[in-house]
Amino acid sequence: MFDGIARRVVSIWFHRLASDRFLRQYPLSGPFALTIKHSNANRLYCLNTEAAQQGLHQGMSHSDARAFCPKLQTAPADLYRDQQFLLTLRRWATRYCPWVGLEGRDGLVLDISGSSHLFGGEDNMLSDIRTGLTRAGLSAQIGLADTRGAAWALAHFGEGQAAPGAMLPALKDLPVAALRLDVKTTTALIRLGLRKIGDLATTPRAPLTRRFGPNVVMRLDQALGQQVEEITPLAAPPHYGVRMTLPEPIGLIDDVMAGTKRLLTQLCATLKTHEMGARVFVVTLRRVDQGHQEVELRLARPLRDPLRILPLFEKGLSEIDAGFGIDQLRLEATQTEALPAQQMTHVATDSDDRLDDLITRLGTRIGLENIQRFLPADSHIPERSFITSPAAYSTAASGWVCRNPRPLCLFHPEPIAGGGSYPPTHFRWRRMSLTTGRATGPERITPEWWFDDDNWRSGLRDYWRVETTQGRRLWLFYTPQNPGWYVQGEFA
Structure with missing residues (x-):
């Protein structure tokens, strides 16, 4: 001080x-x-x-x-x-x-x-x-x-204020728990008859230190001001925003893009310093009539490369109404994520970057949440072996592990007519008469007993891959408990 x-x-x-x-x-x-x-x-x-x-x-x-x-x-x-x-x-x-x-x-x-x-x-x-x-x-x-310790004690056990330089008179009647001691130490002090801070302050320090260690005496000294305890304020979070005030109003899209480029360069440099990437950018354009418009850009991945980000702004900025002119531009990263520096290698590829940029461009038109990708799920049931997730907020799986091939097209089981043999030689499906040319199987799949699924109440299923002479490659299954044949998918 x-x-x-x-x-x-x-x-x-x-x-x-x-x-x-x-x-x-x-x-x-x-x-x-x-x-x-x-x-x-x-x-x-x-x-x-x-x-x-x-x-x-x-x-x-x-x-x-x-x-x-x-x-x-x-x-x-x-x-x-x-x-x-x-x-x-x-x-x-x-x-x-x-x-x-x-x-x-x-x-x-x-x-x-x-x-x-x-x-x-x-x-x-x-x-x-x-x-x-x-x-x-x-x-x-x-x-x-x-002191910090005395203020804490008064807030938790006395709610009041101590006069300057009079810590002990204000704290002497408070319980020893007001010294921010743990429950075990507080209980031991009470059993010794040291119930209040005043009792503890008049007790010889050497026996207290031998029995409880230095923490009790340290907390007492901090509360009474005999030992300094600093207050460390939280650092203000970095502000990811830049502004440009123009000497003359502008209205052409090329001028707006040029101003946005200058702001992006400054903002991305700040993001790089803190090893952060932006998910959402907002450009605010103030007109000379004091009106303003905002253009939001939501990215599929956190970025801080101005050369990649600037072209993604073009569609949104081209739709603004400049009125009598724009005299101020403001760019802010409203949502950021950690983006640590990565080691570059000779095998690096930009294919993922191009895909992310494509997802961003499509997302500006239909919404990032509407662009989905399939991800593997831990289940042997065909309907539960995958989930869908927004592509912008998920990472593509490196590989799908499947011991047996699965059809690309799955649908609700549809019964077939015929099929007396095992597997069926001739059957009708969707008003088509089909003949089995080749059949591979069976693959037995049992229900997951911990899920209550109406589609699997018939019990286990025996799946077959059937290639018909008419060119259809179907996925059929047979239910032994309730005999019947069904088609659930079709291979490409």
Whole structure:
């Protein structure tokens, strides 16, 4: 800290962060809790106020909670969304000071040294923080002290503020758990009669260190300000956006493409520095009448090569209405992914690049999600041996492993007429009279008993590859349990 400025730290504990986040998006009334699976059982993870008033608590099994509170409403917890929401709150807290860090999975810590006067003092700042969180529908407890440890203790166990230089008087009546000690150490200290921080502060340090190690004394010193504990703010994420203001308005597509090329070159250089690639680009064109238009480009693969990206913008930019002219261009990568540098070899090929560019061009017309590819699935049932996935968000399988050939055309089983022999010599299918010229089989396929599939209720099947004298190459199967012949596919 700068000389002459006393250090002051604010700790904010969102004790219902997960449930508050969920209820902001899906408002509900009555007892509510989020659940998480732990030790093969669903347990309560985060509760709202109504659920806590019913006597429910975190860690309680879901079945016991429903027995105590039949009206309890639950939903599965989403730890990733909770963390992203906490990062959003961190950005919001930077309006009070630039030094804002995370405090575990449900808290923030702010170093407000030298910034509280901008809000009319510490009391006004804390009041403004509480008002903002309350309007957002968030429950929070706030502590203010000279040290990070003392602020955390006040937020979790006292919700108040300590006067400058008076840490011990503010903390002495708080339990030893307020020193951020683990449960085992806290329990051992209580058994020795050291229940409060004041009791621990007056205890000789040498016996404490011999019995519990240096951690207990270190946490006490950090809370009382006798040992420095830094606050490390999160680095601001890199901003992948560039802007160009033009001295004269432009309207020709060639001029717009030239400006986009200059912006792409700058932006791709930034992406390369951070070893990132962009999935989605957005070009915003501001007209002289203050109107603006946006052109979005969604790529099949993350890219940072301006020479490959620029031609893909041509269709979208050619459809804009320049009006009386465009005086500003802005290019932003709104969705990015890691794209580490790769070693080039003499056998490198650009066939995959051309396919990705083709998928991108088609995707701009019909949507990337509508371009599908087949991927192998782990199942011996013909209908379940493959899945479809968007080509832009999946990787082609290196090879399909199949011991027996499968037809390219599969359809719902269709019964045939005739077929008394095994396999049938003469039969009718789709109003055609067919004669078997060559038959290969059988290949017996049994149902997957763990799936309830109406198409396989007839039991196992014996499959045959039948080549007819009429030129048809069919895939037939026979059901021994319920005798009958069916066609399910046709080979090319």
